[in-house]
Amino acid sequence: MRDFFVLRVVAKMLIPFMLIFALYVQFHGDFGPGGGFQAGVIVAAAVIFYALIFGLPAARLLVPDALVESMMALGVLIYGGTGIAGMLLGGNFLDYFVLSANPVTGQHVGIFLVEAGVLVTVSGVMLKIFYVFAGRAKLPPG
Amino acid sequence: MSAEHLPVLLVVVPLLAAPLIVLFRSGRAGWLLAVLASMVSLACAIGLFVQVRGGTVISYAIGNWAPPWGIEYRVDVLNAFVLILVSGVATIVSVYARTSVISEVPSDRHYLFYAMFLLCLSGLLGMTVTDDVFNIFVFLEISSLSGYVLIALGRERRALHAAFQYLILGTIGATFYIIGVGFLYLVTGTLNIVDMAGRIQAVADHRPVLAALAFMTVGLSLKAALFPLHAWLPSAYSTAPGAVAAFMAGTATKVSLYVFIRLLFGVFGARLVLQDLPLLEALSLLSIAAMLVASLVAVMEKDLKRLLAYSSVAQIGYITLGVSLANQDGLTAAVVHLFNHGIAKAALFMLVGGAALRLGGCRLEVLAGMGQRMPLSAFCIVIAGLSLIGVPGTAGFITKWHLVLAAAEAGQWLTIVAIGASSLLAAAYVWRFVEAAYFTAPRHHGVQEVSVGMLAPAVIMTVACVYFGLDTSFTLGAAREAAELLLGAVK
Amino acid sequence: MVIMPLSDHYTYWITILLMVAGLYVVIARSNLIKKLVGLAIFQTSVYLLYIAPGKLIGGTAPIASAQFSVYSNPLPHVLILTAIVVGIATLALGLALVVRIKESFNSIEEDEVLVAVHGDAMSEDGDA
Amino acid sequence: MMALLVLSVVVQRNLFVVVVLSGIYSFLMATVLVALDAVDVAMTEAAVGAGISTVLLLSAIHLAGAEESRPLRYRLPALLVSVGVAAALVYGSLGLPRFSDPAAPIHTHVVPRYIQDGPRETGVPNMVTFVLASYRGYDTFGETTVVFTAGIGVIALLRGRRKKKQSEANAEIRHDA
Numbered sequence: 001m002r003d004f005f006v007l008r009v010v011a012k013m014l015i016p017f018m019l020i021f022a023l024y025v026q027f028h029g030d031f032g033p034g035g036g037f038q039a040g041v042i043v044a045a046a047v048i049f050y051a052l053i054f055g056l057p058a059a060r061l062l063v064p065d066a067l068v069e070s071m072m073a074l075g076v077l078i079y080g081g082t083g084i085a086g087m088l089l090g091g092n093f094l095d096y097f098v099l100s101a102n103p104v105t106g107q108h109v110g111i112f113l114v115e116a117g118v119l120v121t122v123s124g125v126m127l128k129i130f131y132v133f134a135g136r137a138k139l140p141p142g
Numbered sequence: 143m144s145a146e147h148l149p150v151l152l153v154v155v156p157l158l159a160a161p162l163i164v165l166f167r168s169g170r171a172g173w174l175l176a177v178l179a180s181m182v183s184l185a186c187a188i189g190l191f192v193q194v195r196g197g198t199v200i201s202y203a204i205g206n207w208a209p210p211w212g213i214e215y216r217v218d219v220l221n222a223f224v225l226i227l228v229s230g231v232a233t234i235v236s237v238y239a240r241t242s243v244i245s246e247v248p249s250d251r252h253y254l255f256y257a258m259f260l261l262c263l264s265g266l267l268g269m270t271v272t273d274d275v276f277n278i279f280v281f282l283e284i285s286s287l288s289g290y291v292l293i294a295l296g297r298e299r300r301a302l303h304a305a306f307q308y309l310i311l312g313t314i315g316a317t318f319y320i321i322g323v324g325f326l327y328l329v330t331g332t333l334n335i336v337d338m339a340g341r342i343q344a345v346a347d348h349r350p351v352l353a354a355l356a357f358m359t360v361g362l363s364l365k366a367a368l369f370p371l372h373a374w375l376p377s378a379y380s381t382a383p384g385a386v387a388a389f390m391a392g393t394a395t396k397v398s399l400y401v402f403i404r405l406l407f408g409v410f411g412a413r414l415v416l417q418d419l420p421l422l423e424a425l426s427l428l429s430i431a432a433m434l435v436a437s438l439v440a441v442m443e444k445d446l447k448r449l450l451a452y453s454s455v456a457q458i459g460y461i462t463l464g465v466s467l468a469n470q471d472g473l474t475a476a477v478v479h480l481f482n483h484g485i486a487k488a489a490l491f492m493l494v495g496g497a498a499l500r501l502g503g504c505r506l507e508v509l510a511g512m513g514q515r516m517p518l519s520a521f522c523i524v525i526a527g528l529s530l531i532g533v534p535g536t537a538g539f540i541t542k543w544h545l546v547l548a549a550a551e552a553g554q555w556l557t558i559v560a561i562g563a564s565s566l567l568a569a570a571y572v573w574r575f576v577e578a579a580y581f582t583a584p585r586h587h588g589v590q591e592v593s594v595g596m597l598a599p600a601v602i603m604t605v606a607c608v609y610f611g612l613d614t615s616f617t618l619g620a621a622r623e624a625a626e627l628l629l630g631a632v633k
Numbered sequence: 634m635v636i637m638p639l640s641d642h643y644t645y646w647i648t649i650l651l652m653v654a655g656l657y658v659v660i661a662r663s664n665l666i667k668k669l670v671g672l673a674i675f676q677t678s679v680y681l682l683y684i685a686p687g688k689l690i691g692g693t694a695p696i697a698s699a700q701f702s703v704y705s706n707p708l709p710h711v712l713i714l715t716a717i718v719v720g721i722a723t724l725a726l727g728l729a730l731v732v733r734i735k736e737s738f739n740s741i742e743e744d745e746v747l748v749a750v751h752g753d754a755m756s757e758d759g760d761a
Numbered sequence: 762m763m764a765l766l767v768l769s770v771v772v773q774r775n776l777f778v779v780v781v782l783s784g785i786y787s788f789l790m791a792t793v794l795v796a797l798d799a800v801d802v803a804m805t806e807a808a809v810g811a812g813i814s815t816v817l818l819l820s821a822i823h824l825a826g827a828e829e830s831r832p833l834r835y836r837l838p839a840l841l842v843s844v845g846v847a848a849a850l851v852y853g854s855l856g857l858p859r860f861s862d863p864a865a866p867i868h869t870h871v872v873p874r875y876i877q878d879g880p881r882e883t884g885v886p887n888m889v890t891f892v893l894a895s896y897r898g899y900d901t902f903g904e905t906t907v908v909f910t911a912g913i914g915v916i917a918l919l920r921g922r923r924k925k926k927q928s929e930a931n932a933e934i935r936h937d938a
Contacts (some may be wrong), residue, residue, distance in 0.1 A: 030885045032696065033800040035893065037718060041808045048816075072912045073161035079902050080158040086205075093150040094898045095206040107883040111894040114901065121905050125912030126813065129725050132919045133820040136732065157906060164913060204899045210871050213899045254917040261910050268903065276712055280903035283719045284910055287726055291914035294730060299737035300750050306730045310659060310668060313723050317676055320716065321652075321850070324682045327709075328857050331866030341870070353853020377750075445754075645854035653847040654767040661839035666776055666821060670783050673814060674767060677790055680802070688797040689868065690861040695798070695888035697880040705798035706872050707888035711897055713802050714889070715904045721809045722911035728821040729918040735825040 004053075011053040018046035026119055036115035040122025048130050056134055068128045075121025082113040145189060149202040149215040149271055152186035152225065153281075155179050156232075157264035160257040169252025173240050176256040180233040183267060187225035194222050195623070201273075209273070210334035216273035220477065220624035224270050224400045227481045231392035231488045231603075232263045238492050238599040239385035241592070245499050246383040247295050255295060259389070262288040266397045273335045275323045278401055279316065282365070285397075286312045289390060293382040301381035308374040315364030315371075322358035325350045326409070339409050339631070355410050355421065359402065366398035368462060369432030372455045379454070380447035384495020387447065391454055392488030396480045399461055403476065403628065406465070411632035426466035430560045432459030437567035441574070446494050446504040449571055450487065453530055456564060457483045463557070464545055472548035473625035475541050478617050482537035482610060486529040489603035493523045496592035496600065506574060511584025516591045520579045522604040527572035529607040532565050536611040540618060648685065651678035663743040665734065669727045676720040683709040683716075776822050784815040801889040 022042035029035035051059035086095035096110025097103040159179035163172040194200060194217055202215040217225075236259065247255050265285025269278050290312070294305035327333060329350045330341040345351060360371070367375040375395075379387045433456050440452035461483070464476030497512060497519055498504040513520040529536035542561060549557040591597065610617050655678060658671025687706035695707035731741055738746045767786065773779050787810025794803035858865035875892055883891040893901050 029890050030887055032887065033694075033804045033889075035801070035890055037714070038804055038808055041813065045812070069167075069916070070165055072909055073164040076161040076905055076909045077158060077165075079905050080154060080161075083154065083902065084158075087147055087150075092202065092206045093147065093154065093204050094902070096895060096898075097206055104882070104884040107891075107895055108885070110898075111883065111885060111891065114894050114898060115890075118901065118905050121909055121912075125908050128912050129817070129915050132729075132915055133732075133817065133824070136824060136919055161909065205895060207896050211874055212896050250920065251917050254913050257913055258910070258917065261906065264906075276715075276897075277900055277903065280715060280719070280900050280907065283722070283907050284903060287722060287907060287910045287914060290726060290730070291910075291917050294733070294918060298753065300753050302730060302734050302737055303746050303750050306665065306727070306734060309723070309727050309730065310672065313672055313676070313727075314656070314659065317679060320679055321682065324679065325853050325857070327683075328686055328865070328867060331868070331870030331872070333871075341866070347856030349856030350853045351856075353849055356849055357853075645857060646851065649847055649850040649854065651767055652850065653843045656846060657839055657843040660842055661836045664776070666818065666825065667779060670779055670818070673783065673810075674786065677787065677806075677810065680790070680806070681793070684794060684797050684799045684802060685860065686858065686865065686867060687799070688861055689863055692798060694800045695876070696800075697876075697886040697888065704876055704888065706867055707875060707892050708867070708872050710799045710802050710889045711892045711900070713799070714805055714893060715900055717802070717805050717809050718904050719907050721813055722907045724814050725817055725911050726914050726918075728817050729915045731821055732824045733918055741825050 007053055011049065015046050015050055018042060018049065022046065026115065029115060030111070036118030037122050040119045041126060043119070043123040044126035044130065047127055051130070051134070056131070060131065063127065065128075065131060068124050068131065071120050071124030072128060073121075075117045075119070075124060077117075078120060079114050079117030082110060082117065086110070145193075146202070148186045148189050148193075149200060149217050150204065152183050152190070152229070153264050153268045153271060155182045155186075156260040156267070160260040160264070163253050163257040163260070167253050169243075169249065169256070172253035172256035173236075173243075176236045176239070176260055177233070179260055180229060180236045180263060183229040183263065184226070184233045187222065187229045190217050191219070191222040191226055191620070193217075194219050195620075197623070197627075210332045210337040213277050214273045214334060214336075215271050216336065217271060218624075218627060219620055220404070220627060221270045221400065223477065223620040223624060224397065224480060225267060227484050228263070228266050228270065228393045228397060231389060231484060232259075234599045234603055235385055235389045235392070235488060235492065238388065238596055241595045242383060242385040242495055242499070246297055251295065255292070255383075258288045258292050258295075259385075261285075262292060262389070262394075266393055269397050270400060274333050275326065275335060275338070275405075276333045279320055279323065282316055282319070282398075282401075285394065286316065286365075289394060292386040292390075293378050295386070296381040296383050298381055300377065304374070304377035304381045308378045311364055311371075311374045315361045318357045318361030318364070320361075322354040322356075322361060325354035325357070335404070335408055342409060351410070355406075358405060359421070362398050362402040362405075366395045366402065366458060367455055368458060369428055369436060369455055372432075372436070372458075375455060376448050376451040379451040379491070380445060384491065384498065388488045388491035388495060391450070391491050392484040395454070395458060396484050399458070399480060403465055403473075407628040407631050411628075422466045422468060425462055426554075426557070429459040429463035429466060430557065432456055433463070433560060433564035434567070437564050437571065440571045441567055443571075444505050444507075446506060446509060446575060447491070447498070449574070450490050450494065453568065453571060454483075454487055456568070457487070457530065459564075460541060460545060460561075463561075464541075464548065467545075467548045467552050467554075467557075468629075469548055469551055470622075470625050470629060471544045471551060473628055474618065474621045475544035475548055477624045478544065478621035479541040481617055481621075482529065482541050482607075485603055485606050485610070486526050486538060489526040489600055489607060490523060490530075492596070492600040492603060493519050493526070496596045497523075500589055500592055506578040508585065509575070509578045510582035511579070513580040515584055515589045518591060518597060518601065522601055523579070524572070524576060526604050526607050527575065529611065531568040531572055534611075535608065537607050537609075537617070539611055540614055645682070645685075648678055648681040651681070665731045665741045665743060665746075666728070668743075669724060669731070672727070673720060673724055676716065676723075680713045680716065683713050775828065776826075777819075780815060780818040780822065783818070784811045787811040787814070801887075 022039045025034035026039035083094040089098040091098035096107045099109045100106035156179040159175045200217040204213045262285050265281045268281030290305045290309045329345045330338050332338050364371045436452045436455035440449045443449040461476045461479050464472040501508050529538035532538040532542035655671050655675030659668050687709040692703040692705040693701045695704040735741050738749050791803040791807040885891040
């Protein structure tokens, strides 16, 4: 596949757009359909697309396994950390009202943070699962 | 952070420790964090239990959204008691796990094992402490998915098939549960258990409620391995790593049973007069069948882990029998047996897991002469086994006694006969171990007792089986109060 | 097609048909991958049980706007989003197990695997 | 049409075809969901059901083989269980509110607050977003954890080299205890 010049150029052009689209889905989730989960899937899809065109090793060089594994964990920690922050600021767990002086702003901040947590974990996990499945050699028959 | 946050810290501490372990990628740090997080959960559970003794109910609105709009954590004496069981077993098993994991799991997966263990723990705790039927489903899935992986980490290839079988049946069970939730939600418009109990009385048509009851019962019975839906349990427990078998045998099925009891009395009890339903009769018949059939299979088993697994199916029958009697003594027996059987099985699986590592298997022939080679382990297996039979002086006796009282009160003399018969069968299968361990010539020479790291937790658990048979103020006191609470909700 | 209320309970019955077909595949078929596909269909059909009753004819998607006043019910949507994610997580794990089973048993037919599992237990007998 | 698709999944033996059919099924489901106003769910179902699960299934088939070797059999117990479940579902559904009944409990309880006060309380117009991330944010926390669990589960199962042969593994047992 690596010899298809057109494919490579198109891919290089398309992947940034996919990432931008992911960000759009992430932030537009407040107003239209979308959110962290869907955006995470798109981010993972962009890297998977890259892997399909340039090969799995190239993708693993660009987004290494260790980073992906850390992302999986980080997302959950961001979500949980937002919850703990609510507790430290005098509210209940996942209480966004106390995150800012203005309760509505607090809600905004809270929703933004947890959606970011979802994005990070989901993109990490989806990518990791792809790496693991694609990286596994097929068993010789018999 | 003050005591008011205990209900949520209980779940969130182990849950967040899991990603931390994945960040550190170290088996040793993973183990330390697992032990610490389990201990924190246990401390929270004890703190909660002290507060709710005497009828106080703690409600915690997550996100500061009042129920039923937000998700509520609600602790009363019943679930505080179950929380202590789950986190207590987790604490002791997590100490034991260190040695078990080093010998049974490839070293590059140790930290993943501990992360999974903590996720499974937080899933079970989350199911117990929440007052929201959909939230139960989410945490049920956390505990199930991690449970499948933990079982599949077993050393033999059979573990893979056992895990797959459990995944299929477990997912069907969870989906049945969610269908039941759907019916209840469509007729009540709420997901909060307390709110639902209030609104279900106004539901005009009883058909969706009955369907919900049927689906939730079947779904949770699959997860709780209630006879005849226990197909996944023996192969799963006998092939999983030792620490996993001990943890799950002590907690996983118990939590599903707790959810069943909570919904049966807390939601459906308010709508349907329990005596009018054939459900309780059916449950009682199935329980007795479980007690007899599964015990009989256990007597025939040649592998000690499978024997114990079938014994679990039989002992779950005792719990559901207590539920089906639906009187004060019956429910007391059911609740107290959640605890008594949980600790006995956790002790047994820890001991047998250690023996299997030393002797290279746990078929009864392999265990021959274990009484000489591994005297303390063998002795503890016998003691915990006595608790399974229900010999006076062990925790198991307390359950049996109350079950018999409850059956007598209900005038079900045949049930008492069944309890007696099942106890005899239990004596028979425990005797099979005694025969192998003490009256057969040893096959292995130079085998030594397992290391302290494995033995000490197992011994502590065994001592607990005796202690809670002698001093029942904690267990029976809590169970009595819980039974009153459950029956109070029905009236 | 589902939204045309031919009968008041038509939507429920479609849902039920899909669910049961999925369940049948899970129980009856021996191929492990096919079992997982059946499981996915079973779970997917449950989505309709939640979502369909949330629809209000004349309502719009639940995104607040000055132009509309009747919205379809957002709560089932939230629940089902969670259920979809749980479903894909289960599928991923199930497939990982299938791959391992294939590698260890060289088969993904349930009955063949069962024979091998049984054989393992027997060979332990032989060892003993 | 969806019913036909599902039926062909039941009878089809080539796994590749089954996977493609189930992908189409998910797309159809997504269309139905849009018609039912569930745009967020539809978007996710299209991405997950037709996208991720198809990719996963195809890679699993690549690793595990595509042909179902068992002939099609109609197993009576499975059929009985399915019919029993269907009967219970139909029985239950008879008492449910009729389609699009604004007086149904799900439209009159709990949800009105989300619709009336939610956009003001959270400042977010998409009701699915704020119920998901705020009112029921804890469920979503659990959901993220489920995804995380599946991720590390797949790593634990499939990482690195294939395990040693069974016999070698057994031989080791006695030494490392």
